[in-house]
Amino acid sequence: MAVPFDSQKIYYRSPFGAVEQGTRVHFRVLLPRREHARAVELCIKYDYDYNWEYHKLIWCGTFDAESEIWECDFTPERMGLYWYSFRVLTPEGNHRYVVPSDPYTISSVEDSPGRSWQLTCYKKGFTTPMWPVGGVMYQIFPDRFYFSGEEKDIKRTDFKRNDDWYALPVWEPNEHGEITNSDFFMGDLKGITQKLDYLQKLGVSCIYLNPIGEAYSNHRYDTGDYSHIDPILGTEEDFRELCARAKERGIHVINDGVFSHTGSDSVYFNRSGRYGDGGAYRDRESPYYSWYKFNEWPDNYHSWWGFYTLPEVNETDPAFNEYINGENGIIRKWMRCGNSGWRLDVADELPDEFMENLRRSVKEENPEAIIVGEVWEDASNKESYGARRKFLLGEQLDTVMNYVFRNAIIDFCRGQDARYTMATIMSVVENYPRPVLRVLMNSLSTHDTERAITVLAGEPLNGRDRYWQAHTKLNEGQREYGKKLLKIAVAMQYTLPGFPCVYYGDEAGMEGYRDPFNRCCYPWGKEDKELVEWHAALGKLRASCSALWDGEFLSTFAEGRRMSYVRYDGNVALYCVFNLSDQAATIDPPPGFTDPKIMFGSKLENQKLTVESFSCEIMQTDL
Numbered sequence: 171m172a173v174p175f176d177s178q179k180i181y182y183r184s185p186f187g188a189v190e191q192g193t194r195v196h197f198r199v200l201l202p203r204r205e206h207a208r209a210v211e212l213c214i215k216y217d218y219d220y221n222w223e224y225h226k227l228i229w230c231g232t233f234d235a236e237s238e239i240w241e242c243d244f245t246p247e248r249m250g251l252y253w254y255s256f257r258v259l260t261p262e263g264n265h266r267y268v269v270p271s272d273p274y275t276i277s278s279v280e281d282s283p284g285r286s287w288q289l290t291c292y293k294k295g296f297t298t299p300m301w302p303v304g305g306v307m308y309q310i311f312p313d314r315f316y317f318s319g320e321e322k323d324i325k326r327t328d329f330k331r332n333d334d335w336y337a338l339p340v341w342e343p344n345e346h347g348e349i350t351n352s353d354f355f356m357g358d359l360k361g362i363t364q365k366l367d368y369l370q371k372l373g374v375s376c377i378y379l380n381p382i383g384e385a386y387s388n389h390r391y392d393t394g395d396y397s398h399i400d401p402i403l404g405t406e407e408d409f410r411e412l413c414a415r416a417k418e419r420g421i422h423v424i425n426d427g428v429f430s431h432t433g434s435d436s437v438y439f440n441r442s443g444r445y446g447d448g449g450a451y452r453d454r455e456s457p458y459y460s461w462y463k464f465n466e467w468p469d470n471y472h473s474w475w476g477f478y479t480l481p482e483v484n485e486t487d488p489a490f491n492e493y494i495n496g497e498n499g500i501i502r503k504w505m506r507c508g509n510s511g512w513r514l515d516v517a518d519e520l521p522d523e524f525m526e527n528l529r530r531s532v533k534e535e536n537p538e539a540i541i542v543g544e545v546w547e548d549a550s551n552k553e554s555y556g557a558r559r560k561f562l563l564g565e566q567l568d569t570v571m572n573y574v575f576r577n578a579i580i581d582f583c584r585g586q587d588a589r590y591t592m593a594t595i596m597s598v599v600e601n602y603p604r605p606v607l608r609v610l611m612n613s614l615s616t617h618d619t620e621r622a623i624t625v626l627a628g629e630p631l632n633g634r635d636r637y638w639q640a641h642t643k644l645n646e647g648q649r650e651y652g653k654k655l656l657k658i659a660v661a662m663q664y665t666l667p668g669f670p671c672v673y674y675g676d677e678a679g680m681e682g683y684r685d686p687f688n689r690c691c692y693p694w695g696k697e698d699k700e701l702v703e704w705h706a707a708l709g710k711l712r713a714s715c716s717a718l719w720d721g722e723f724l725s726t727f728a729e730g731r732r733m734s735y736v737r738y739d740g741n742v743a744l745y746c747v748f749n750l751s752d753q754a755a756t757i758d759p760p761p762g763f764t765d766p767k768i769m770f771g772s773k774l775e776n777q778k779l780t781v782e783s784f785s786c787e788i789m790q791t792d793l
Contacts, residue, residue, distance in 0.1 A: 293564025305375025373709020415509025
C-alpha cells in the first residue's frame, strides 16, 4: 500500500530536515484514486502568523493502479517554524492528511486540521564550529575528578575537607536541617592537567568543566565571583596552564556559564556580609543593585526555584549585560585565558536578548568557539515564558545538551519498543538544523541525573529518599547486566548524530542515584577496565571514521528489541546493529557490506550477520 506522505523520506519531501532561509522545498503526496480528488492544497502557517496559506499541488500522474501523485514547491523565507498539512478537496467534502499519532501508523485522513508536520527554517549562512566533529566531550565535576596533591592557602574555614577519596559525599542535613554542599574532596585544576594523558587515550577532544568560579558550595552554581577561580581549585594561571596543555593534545576546554542567578553569598549580593558592606542586599547604592529583582528590599527577592541562596538576576539589565558580555566582560575574560566556548546553565530561563548578546561576544572573540545550551526537551520547538524559543535558528546557541537522545537510548535499553525509540531519534534529526546536529552534546549521565549504569540496571528511584539512595548499590547480577546495557547505550551514544559527552567516571563503571550520589570521586585504581577500554575503542572509531563526523543517518530497522541504522558519507559507511532481545539475531546486512571490518567480533557467514543477545555490532566498509 502506498504511504500518502512521509516527511522523513526524500521521495515525499526534499530536502529532508531543517532548511536554510530561501531553500526551495519540494513536496509530493500519494493519494488513493478512490478519493476522486478535485484539488490538493499544501496548508502551511508560519509560527507567528494567525492565518494559514494554501498552495495548490499539481497532479503529476499515477503512482500505481490505486494511487496518484500530486506535487508542489514551497520556499520558506523567514527564520522560525512552519507548520503544514495537506487538504484534499473531494466530491464528498474536504479532508486533511495529518501527522501520524504514533510510530505504528501512517499519515491519515482527518476531517479536521489535526496535528501538523514541522518545518524548521534557520538563518542563512548559519554554521557551527568544526573542531568538535569526530571527537568526544568529557564532563568533569572539578571537586571530584583528581586532587593534584598541592595544598592551597585557603582562607575560608566554613567547609569540611573529606580525606577519604572513596567515601560518599555528605548527604545528611546538618543540625539546622540544611543541605549546605560544603564538603570538599579538593579536586583541582592541576589534577585535571595531570590526567590529560588518560583523557587523550579515551579519545577526548573537549573537556566541559562544571563551574570553576569562586563559590561556597562544592557544585559552585552559587557564584561568588565570576572573575576569580575558586581558590580550592587553584589559580587563574592553573586554568591557563590547563587550557594550554590540553590544546597541545588537541583537547579544547569549555566552561559552565551560570548567568540566570548568582549566589546570595557573593560579591554582587553579599547577604552574609562575607564581602564587607557592599552588595545589593546591603546597599541600595551598590552597582549591582539593578541586577536583582527585589519585591521588598532586602529580604524579599526573586530566587531561582525558590532557593534563597540563589537570587535571580535580571539578564537584560544593561549593567549585568555589560559585565558578562561586554568588551572586557566575563565571557571574553575566560576565552582570553584559553577556553573554547561555553555551556549555558538553564538556557531556557535566559532571555533571547541576553543570549543574542552573549553569542556576539563569543563569536567576535573566537568564531570557532562553541555555545551549548542546557535544554531538556526538543529545543527546536521549545516554549518557555509564554513564547517559542529561538535557540537553534542561528542567532543564539550552536547546540544543546541532548536529553532527548539520552531518554530514547535509556528507554530502549530498559524495554521500550525500538519503533518508539527510532521515532524520537528521527524527530530530532528532522527538526534540528544540520549545523546543530553534528555538534549535539549527547550524554547518558550528567551531574543532574542518575549514573547511566544505575538507571539502566538498578532499582528505580521512584522518589525514594537520600537514606535509601546512600545505601542502595547494584548487586553482582545487576552490575553484570548493567555493563551489557551500558556498552550498548554507549555504542549508540557514539554513533548517533552529534558529539558524545561522557560524564566523568561513567567509563569506569561509577554508580549513583541523584545528587550527591552521582557526584562521587573518580575511582582511580578501582576502574572497570573493560568499560574504559570500550569507551577508548569507540573514541578511536569516532576519530577515524568520517561518517561519524557529519555523515548522513539512515534508519534501516526498528522493531521490538532490535534496532539498526547506517551512518555514511562519500568515503565510508557504518552499519550499527543493537540486539536487546534474549536470543541471538541473524541479520541480512544492507547492500555494500560484503567484506566489512567488524568491530566487536560478531560472526558474518554467507552474508548473514549473527549478533548475540544483549549485544551490538558495528560494521565498516569503504565506499
